Structures are given as C-alpha cells and as structure tokens.
Amino acid sequence: MLEPWGEAQKVADQLKRFVYQWQEDSLARSLPHVLEQLPMKPTVMGMDSPHQTGDHVCYDMLTRGPLYCMTSHFTRVAPNAPVRGMHRHIGAPTLFAITGKGWEWNDGETYNFETFDLLIVPPYTMHQHGGDKEIGCAIYVPETGRIGHLLGLMWREQHKLSEKPTFPQGTEPMYGDEGKLLGYRIKKGVLGITKDIEVLLGPEPNREATFQARRKAGGWAAPVENTYDRYVKMLHEEADFCRKVDHVAHEAKNPWEWTRQGRLKWMVHPDTETATNHAWIYFHEIPAGSRSGKHRHVSEELVLVLEGRGYDIHDGERWEWEQGDLICIPSMTVHQHFNLGDGQALLFNSMPSVYAALGLGGIEQFEDAPEYPER
Numbered sequence: 001m002l003e004p005w006g007e008a009q010k011v012a013d014q015l016k017r018f019v020y021q022w023q024e025d026s027l028a029r030s031l032p033h034v035l036e037q038l039p040m041k042p043t044v045m046g047m048d049s050p051h052q053t054g055d056h057v058c059y060d061m062l063t064r065g066p067l068y069c070m071t072s073h074f075t076r077v078a079p080n081a082p083v084r085g086m087h088r089h090i091g092a093p094t095l096f097a098i099t100g101k102g103w104e105w106n107d108g109e110t111y112n113f114e115t116f117d118l119l120i121v122p123p124y125t126m127h128q129h130g131g132d133k134e135i136g137c138a139i140y141v142p143e144t145g146r147i148g149h150l151l152g153l154m155w156r157e158q159h160k161l162s163e164k165p166t167f168p169q170g171t172e173p174m175y176g177d178e179g180k181l182l183g184y185r186i187k188k189g190v191l192g193i194t195k196d197i198e199v200l201l202g203p204e205p206n207r208e209a210t211f212q213a214r215r216k217a218g219g220w221a222a223p224v225e226n227t228y229d230r231y232v233k234m235l236h237e238e239a240d241f242c243r244k245v246d247h248v249a250h251e252a253k254n255p256w257e258w259t260r261q262g263r264l265k266w267m268v269h270p271d272t273e274t275a276t277n278h279a280w281i282y283f284h285e286i287p288a289g290s291r292s293g294k295h296r297h298v299s300e301e302l303v304l305v306l307e308g309r310g311y312d313i314h315d316g317e318r319w320e321w322e323q324g325d326l327i328c329i330p331s332m333t334v335h336q337h338f339n340l341g342d343g344q345a346l347l348f349n350s351m352p353s354v355y356a357a358l359g360l361g362g363i364e365q366f367e368d369a370p371e372y373p374e375r
C-alpha cells in the first residue's frame with residue numbers, strides 16, 4: 001500500500017484533516033522558493049529533465065518546491081538528434097521554446113515554432129516534437145497536471161519511444177516477434193511494487209473510444225430546447241473549437257502591455273482563443289535597477305528566469321535568483337521582483353487558471369511598478 005493511504009481509514013476525519021493540513025503546511029514552509037534546474041538526461045522520449053517541482057502525481061507534491069499544482073520540465077532536441085517519442089495524455093500541455101526552432105506534430109497536423117513561441121496541444125492529442133536539424137531547440141513545459149490526478153484524469157499513453165530510447169533504472173524493454181519493441185517493464189521493487197508492471201505501447205480501448213467520439217463530433221445544427229441540450233452541444237463545440245484553433249501562440253504577434261505590475265506580454269489566459277485554458281502564461285520584463293509591482297493572488301505561480309538576476313520578496317522574506325532558476329510563489333503570498341543586473345530581467349510566468357474557475361481569481365495590488373504612472 002502506498003504511504004498516504006496506509007493508516008487513513010483508522011483515524012477520525014476531523015483529526016486527519018488537521019493533521020494533514022499541519023503536515024503539509026510545515027512541509028511547504030520548509031522548501032526553498034528558488035530552485036536550480038534539475039539537469040536533462042536521456043529518457044525513453046529523448047532528452048528531458050525530471051519534473052522540477054515533482055511529477056504530476058499528487059504523491060510528488062511538496063517534494064522539491066512549495067507548489068501544490070504547478071509542475072514543469074525541460075526538453076532538449078540537439079541538432080540532428082534521434083526522433084523523439086510520441087505520446088498523449090488528457091491534460092492539455094503547453095510547450096515554450098526557450099531557444100532554437102522546430103516542429104510539433106499533433107494528431108496528423110504539423111505546426112512550426114520559433115524561439116519564444118508557445119505550443120498549445122489540445123487534451124488527449126498525440127504529440128511529438130522535433131528541432132531544426134541545424135540548431136535544434138530547448139523547450140520548457142509548465143504544467144498543471146496534478147489537477148488531472150485529482151480529477152481521475154491522470155491517464156497517459158506512450159505510442160512510440162524515441163528512436164534511441166534510454167530505459168530508466170528499474171525497467172527493461174519488452175520485445176515481440178522479430179524483435180519489435182512492445183514497450184517496457186517496470187520491475188518489482190520500484191516504489192515498492194510487488195510484481196512487474198508492463199507499459200505497453202498504444203491506446204487503451206475505453207479511453208480511445210471516449211476521445212475518438214469527442215474528436216469526431218461534428219458541428220451542432222439542432223435546436224437547444226433545454227438545459228441538458230446545452231451540455232450535449234458543448235461536446236460538439238469543444239470538438240469544433242479544437243479543430244479550428246491554432247496550436248501555436250506566436251510571441252511576435254502578441255503585444256507588450258504596460259500594467260500596474262510592469263511590462264507584460266500575455267501568451268495564454270483563460271479568455272485567449274487557444275485549446276488550453278489551464279493556465280495564465282505571460283512574459284514579464286523588468287528594466288535594469290527596477291522592480292515589479294507588489295501584489296497578491298490566491299493562485300500559486302511558477303516563474304522561469306529567462307534573463308538577468310535579482311531577488312524576490314515573498315511575505316517579507318528575500319529569495320535570490322539568476323538566469324535559469326525557477327521561482328516558486330506559494331498561494332496567497334505578497335510578492336515583488338527586483339532586478340539587480342545591469343540589463344533587463346526577463347521572466348516567464350505561469351499560474352493555474354483553475355483558481356479563477358473556483359471563484360478565486362483576481363489580484364490585490366499593493367504597489368505599482370515605478371515606470372507605470374509615467375510611461
């Protein structure tokens with residue numbers, strides 16, 4: 001039995017609620033707010049980093065950073081790298097090109113991306129990406145995957161492995177007739193499992209049927225006669241929308257805005273016309289020697305430092321950062337960024353949008369960015 005479930009049934013609800021709350025809070029408070037990146041290494045997909053604030057599964061929550069929902073990882077495709085693996089999952093991923101350029105293949109369509117573009121893959125869509133043969137690319141993937149775990153939508157399928165897969169410790173490849181690679185076996189002992197688990201390539205029939213039906217739903221022509229019909233229609237509208245919408249948010253097409261928080265460029269938010277509304281994702285530029293506004297929101301926030309160095313103040317506590325670091329801003333924290341470098345600082349911010357769906361969106365502003373009133 002996995003640890004969090006071991007003793008739960010024996011303890012009264014009103015006790016375990018407060019015990020778990022106290023334990024989680026203590027754990028979150030003990031974790032650093034600025035993380036150095038865990039390095040990339042060869043995997044079954046290609047070249048990837050582990051999840052920087054723990055994997056999508058709830059068991060990995062609060063293992064590295066004080067975030068409950070946001071996770072992220074990095075991928076690199078070197079020039080002339082082997083073809084990467086292909087998979088799908090229910091959560092809609094967003095992939096940000098930090099350097100280089102390349103292509104993204106989604107259910108038969110290919111989309112090209114340049115540096116600083118954001119790829120937006122609709123839910124349960126087969127995806128595979130590759131880099132430009134000459135310069136390759138590096139990709140940062142901010143994700144809200146743990147929400148999927150809470151909703152019972154963790155399911156993911158591997159369809160192809162990398163052309164040259166590296167199998168992790170504790171696993172072994174499985175071959176069928178004529179040496180065909182069928183998948184891999186997770187060996188007894190990994191995370192305490194008492195027998196091997198086979199991870200077979202290809203679709204799981206029930207999920208395949210559900211999602212094929214959603215994909216194939218055509219436009220809606222019938223009248224909407226009652227409340228129930230509105231939600232039958234929704235399936236058709238969602239399918240239509242995913243078919244038509246672009247899978248790339250182009251950095252060059254989005255405008256910079258001077259805001260009370262500073263100079264921001266939004267890539268995705270819940271009202272943008274994209275196939276994901278799981279996150280707010282935006283750039284934040286801070287001039288040399290300057291600072292952001294100071295604000296607080298209920299949502300947690302994960303920030304990748306693209307350029308520069310400086311520090312944050314989170315509820316009065318100082319956290320230093322530099323290029324490549326990940327800043328974790330816990331839920332309900334008053335925060336402000338300060339640029340200590342000679343040049344601009346460029347941040348790439350992601351927040352889960354689910355808070356807004358729960359009636360917990362909105363921002364309290366305590367101090368405006370110094371440039372804002374006189375722009």
Ligand SMILES: [Fe+2]
Pocket residue numbers: 087088089093127
């Ligand atoms: Fe993926």
Ligand SMILES: [Fe+2]
Pocket residue numbers: 295297301335
């Ligand atoms: Fe914020």
